[in-house]
């Protein structure tokens with residue numbers, strides 16, 4: 001009897017915990033509409049378990065964005081995860097690789113099958129947006145704008161933004177991600193990120 005009551009209590013605590021966890025997951029999902037950046041796209045590609053040599057060759061190569069795009073197209077049989085990416089995702093990934101590859105030799109894993117790629121890979125433009133672009137105004141100010149790369153860099157170099165702790169190269173990579181993935185129509189932005197707008 002007592003045992004039964006204790007385990008009921010444990011069960012309801014567990015249920016409450018699961019409920020809270022699912023609320024947490026929902027809260028994180030508010031940003032789900034912002035397109036994946038290269039870190040996530042590459043992690044997904046590698047999750048398909050491509051041959052270790054393919055992975056290592058990719059991580060050690062240096063190319064321009066255009067070269068990466070044709071490289072990725074040419075490797076889609078060996079790295080089948082690539083076949084699941086849309087044209088825009090492929091371009092976003094090529095763009096990311098042009099900024100982040102090659103990885104320093106010490107970061108290239110000996111056994112790619114046992115790596116947490118989300119952690120190992122450098123942050124992408126989406127990461128920068130979420131980490132550095134919402135402390136003064138709502139992220140909507142950023143991800144709904146359609147701009148050229150120069151216009152993005154211009155905003156980021158204004159007095160209001162110059163203090164943000166992103167290096168020149170990171171700003172460049174962020175601007176490049178935003179050219180490809182911002183300009184999100186307002187009706188695709190969740191309600192709670194629409195009202196209020198900027199607080200500056």
Ligand code: HEC
Nearest residue numbers: 129132133134135136137141142145155158160161164200
């Ligand atoms: C330290 C506070 C602060 C942070 C952090 C910040 N902003 Fe802003 N942002 C402002 C202020 C203040 C304005 C309005 C005045 C202005 O435009 O300079 C603004 C306005 C903007 C605008 C609209 C006007 C314009 O300049 O085009 C854009 C776009 C923008 N921010 C992009 C970004 C991006 C991208 C990031 C992340 C890299 C970011 N902001 C992070 C303070 C900030």
